[in-house]
Amino acid sequence: MNYLDLVKLAVPETIIVLTALAVLAADLVALRGLEQRFRFIIAGMIACVGCLGAIVWMLVSHEHANAFAGMLVVDPLTQLVKIAILTLTIFTILLSIDSDFTNHIGEYLALILFATVGMMFLVSAEDILMIFIALELTSLSLYILAAFNKRDIKSAEASLKYFLFGGMSAAFTLFGLSFVYGLSGTTNLPEIAVGLANRGLDPLLVVAIVMVVIGFGFKIAAVPFHLWAPDAYQGAPTPSAALIASGSKVASFFIFAKVMAIGFTETGIPAGLGMAGNAGWHAFHAGWVPVIAIVAALSMVLGNLVAIVQSSVRRLIAYSAIAHAGYMLLAILSHNEQSLASLIYYAVTYGLTTIGAFGVVAVVEQGTGGEKLTDFAGLSRRAPVVSFCMLIFMLSLAGIPPLAGFFGKFYVFTAAIKATPDLGLLWLVILAVAMSAVSLFYYLQVLKRIYVNDPGSAANPLRPSILTQIVLVVLAALVILLGCTPNLLIGWILSAIGSGPA
């Protein structure tokens, strides 16, 4: 493996980095004097073209390699997840074009792209050092993005909270990973599994696993490591919050699943024994699966129940995100091929839906100056197209067919019940289904404001820009399309998983 090959493997990441630099340069050199919105459009278009270029490159090139013992793994599955992340980034950028919270446009877009590069490397890493570095690149960019609205003290608060919690979680992750290295003598995930084999659950390993779970638990905002999420979602500029909730979620969940399923699962041991353990209600066996089962159960219950009492839509989305993290954890602890596919499907469609929901929140904020539930009153009379999109997003999050959110849940639950031969995880699935029935209540609260309540005195129609409307309609159409024909995505994911690692 020489460096030329490495560059070839890392072309998509390189494209994004170069695009980020190009955006910075263009904004600095050519765009400064122009009108704000025009600047945003030009810079945003450059960024989108870069992302599209990377996507096209990955679609046409069929690289299949594992460079430097897992430092950079390129196979159809990682390519697919990267394409998904880039798509989410594009939507985030398009929705940020209408915002006016900053005039540091070049820097803002460049940071979004740097965060994206971090996510892409994260997806490709199969080495705990590389995982940590990529995670930090993503996180640091996101901290700054959360603070980008300098006129709003809440943005600073969001960023500080996010940063402190994130820094802490990084420390936990690093601490846990160092134990893993100490125990197994390697940083490569498959070799870790070999190195840890037949050790049983010794106390050091338990500490290591718990630390790693805590670290990732912060990233994905699972209870009890979720406290940063509501404040970050509420205070951060909308596009930043959308990126934190979508692309970053997809990457974190993917790598979390990979670390647990590859690093901490011994092969050749009957399912449910060994490090993984079993969370089945009558076949309980200590390991990381029960730990995640508890975290998942807590996330679903707390996220859904607390979301009910929220009056701010952003906080409502944040708590619903916590609940959705719980559902997705179900896929991680099932750790089989189908559950990985279901996780990717769920995370991607969830990302699309959340970006859309944040897009609608941004429209309402610009129109009414607030994002309380009451600010949504009568929206269907003021902006019918946007309202219809919100209807789709909320119902998808609630898991109503034929929308993508329903099939995601269905697939995850099916995978979880299949994971153990004797329906052991049924208790968790029943909890999840019950909680998703609860969630309909608060999603309907939002929709009730939009469709049922009267707009009151401020009944003037909102006029979101054409671009925003198009993006929202495209997102809603994707949510419907992926829900009606989930096989478009599922088939792709399954064939990518089936083609195996390099």
Place this chain on the structure above:
Amino acid sequence: MLAWTIYISFIGVLVLMLLPKGNASLARGTALVFAVLGLIAGIGGISQYKNFTAMAGSGKIMSFADCDWIPSLGIHYHLAADGISLTLVLLTGLAAVAGILFSWNIEHRTKEFFAFYLALIGGVYGVFLSFDLFLLFVFYEIAIVPKYFIIAIWGSTRREYGAMKLALYSFIGSAMVLVGLIAAYVVSGAHSFDVAELAKYSYPHSFQMWAFPLVFIGFAILAGMWPFHTWAPTGHVAAPTAASMLLAGVVMKLGAYGCLRVAMTLFPEGLKEWQNFFAILAIIGILYGAMVALVQSDFKFVIGYSSVSHMGFVLLGLMTLNTIGLSGAVLQMFSHGIIAGLLFAVVGRMVYDRTHTRNLDELQAMGLSKLLPFAAVTFVIASIASMGLPGFSGFAAEFQVIIGAWKAFPTLAVLTGVGILIGVAYTLRVLQKAFYGEPDEKETHAHEPMPPITLPEKIGAFLLIAVSLAIGLFPRLLLDLIVPSFDSPLFDWLRRTQ
């Protein structure tokens, strides 16, 4: 042909969404056209099915769409029909047309109203025609959401509460169904959600013991089974007329149909064990609904509770596990859909929209039979049908259910007779109070003359009365469709449990 019932409804939704704003009569007309087209497609489907059974043998299942949908889970887009689903498709078509005729006076956000309305209808058609249980579940949930909006936006008394209660009850029910379905899919290892495939596998007894009540109750919540019926009266009262008609007319049938098509078909052993338990719940529903209806002071609550009582007959018929009782249950679904639709139309559209009260004491003081003679006559006919007098569909249906119940559990059948007696009592009471009260002299003069009954209302009333009369006089029209269906391989469990 039959698949078009579904497509036409959803195309109607799209067309309505694209119509210009503010033209109410255009929206009404469009909705009526699409509902009638759906009904025609349904009737056409029945004649198509008759030809099919003449060729293939009676009681066969006619598939008209079957293709891969999600291959990785073995999910098919499988639409098919047998006599039972066709009966309910016909009911849906009739109820849809009648509901639109009785909501001709909706002026507030008309276009949206009918868009939600047709989406609901499309979902209902879909449930009745899906033989892949995943697909059935998808349509089942599609039917839930529009109900919420129709009630919350266009409803009356405590509409937001009633709508939310209805939505949550439905969703909790469907959540239970979902768990049961996935568990059955995994346990059978079938790699298919086709009802015939899943029904072939004989599930372990211990599994059926909990899976059957889970799925059955999940569906029965929507069928208004006691003690999970409480959404029904509040929902009916809150709903606008057309929505009450649809709720009682077809949505409650979704639940009963799901019980029969899914829970009982997949888990016959569990059914056998739980048979008596659910039969007793059904009887309690019949008696409880009737007795509560006897003491209501709100006109619409009376009809709401009577629906609970009449749906008890459906559930009892299902629990008899013999062909007479089961076909009686299906016939009762049809009959109650028509009659309850008519009753709600009189209460909600003809009376309430004119008097703006549903309080029986206030209505008593008006002497409505003089002011609204057409409404009074319609209600008398509907009452006769609802009480189960011979000549109307209710008689044919409930008679069969009682015969079936007599064979299965004689004691309970006697109690059912008591239920019918109370039914006569509350119907006569409400009839007397609402229409034939002594007009208070001062009150009548204070009242402005009421707007006359409009043509759409008359057409709708005649349509429903004619159908109920036709089925009452010639129950074979439907029984010839329904009864042979129980011979199909899908109902092997019926012969095994006997």
